[in-house]
Amino acid sequence: MTEAARRRAVPPLARSTVDRAAHRRTDADWLALAWSRSRVVVVDIAGGGRFLVTGDSLVLFAPEGAPAADPADRLFLGEHDGTPYFAVAAPLPDVAGARTVNLRDVGHALDDRDAGLAITAVALAHWHAAHAYAPATGRPTTPSGGGWVRTDEEGEQLWPRTDPAVIVLVNDGVAGPDGRCLLGHNAGWAVAPGVRRFSCLAGFVEPGESAEAAVVREVFEEVGVVVADPTYVGSQAWPFPGSLMLGFTAYADPAAPVRVDPTEITHAHWFTRSEVAAVFGGEVVRTGDGERVGLPMGASIAHFLVTEWVNES
16 A cells, blocks of 8 residues: 555644643643643634734744733643643734734645644634633633633533534536536625635534434535435534534436525536636636636635545546
């Protein structure tokens, strides 16, 4: 087996070389000492989970250069090559030469360590911001456990949660340049003048539902197409604010009528593999309405699913 085969492709935000070292989270003495030799990611939750990079690398602060934070508010991300990493939710400091970004902007360009640090930092910071009060009692909560627990005044504990969502590349199963996939434009997306972005169909898994059943249901609800053989491909976190995207492929007949639910999807089209490859290559491809076709951003699992499909043949 080749090295490339052993290193199976994974979604861009599913990469991490950071050891989460969960056994350290309840050791307050170790965390205090680790902070003194750590590197710190600063996340601006008020700005939607933004952070600083220089080039394609995270800006990491020494503890003395990071915004002041109570020990309980230091979010322990894990260790890498013997260095502990923490996150702090605070306004971003001014750093010469750095730029302010979010995961959508640069998640795919970060190396494996930085991708793992950034997505965990943003996900944890979002969770803390949304859980200052216990949902069952309304009582204030305080962080503990290295940032992985919140506790109310009566000792009831909350742990971070993620919402499972499915995302699926519907295709016709045909190899070669004439194979087709079905992509849609979400009703909530902004439209740049003359350009419309198309992506995979997606939706949340409902209570009591399997991920595979959610694929079938969501596609039919959004575009009126029946799909078969939903097959799991991979997953990645998407902390906007707290989803876990479960990526699938599924098959459908391009001859079946497409009937969009306009509250969810405004446009849906079948695109050939050659058309999608052309867009990725920088060429102009237009819909029948004359709009230029845009495709998913590089940090998204949708981009990964479409790219993998294009590269199949």
